[in-house]
Amino acid sequence: MILKAILKINPTAKVSVTGSDINNCEIEWHEGTTPISKADIEAQFPAVELEIALGDVRAKRDRLIAETDYLALSDQTLSTEMATYRQALRDITNGITTVEQANNVTWPTKP
Numbered sequence: 001m002i003l004k005a006i007l008k009i010n011p012t013a014k015v016s017v018t019g020s021d022i023n024n025c026e027i028e029w030h031e032g033t034t035p036i037s038k039a040d041i042e043a044q045f046p047a048v049e050l051e052i053a054l055g056d057v058r059a060k061r062d063r064l065i066a067e068t069d070y071l072a073l074s075d076q077t078l079s080t081e082m083a084t085y086r087q088a089l090r091d092i093t094n095g096i097t098t099v100e101q102a103n104n105v106t107w108p109t110k111p
Helices: 002-009 037-043 045-072 080-090 101-102
Strands: 015-018 026-029
Touching: 002 015, 002 037, 002 045, 026 080, 045 080, 045 101
Parallel strands: none
Antiparallel strands: 015 026
16 A cells, blocks of 8 residues: 555656555665655545545446346347346446445445
8 A cells, every 4th residue: 555655646656665554564665756744645545545545346246247247248138127227327426526425335236
């Protein structure tokens, strides 16, 4: 998470991180990368946690949509219920702004 937080602040940072606890890790800055304070890195943790949680939601969503892709082929007739289900899956991340919301998504029921 430390590296992801650093890259959120500076996507081109050349850095290596040893350890996973911000208070006890060693951060080495390479190739002239301007060091970022541990406080600034730690301040990015909530955003990184949300990105990770949303990534998990998107992965499940993508899997569920893929399971019904064959029904959306041009030689298939997609039922209204299935179209609604697929749209609900595509919209599942709309409005999610916290890790708690991402972890408590209400998944639509497959028809």
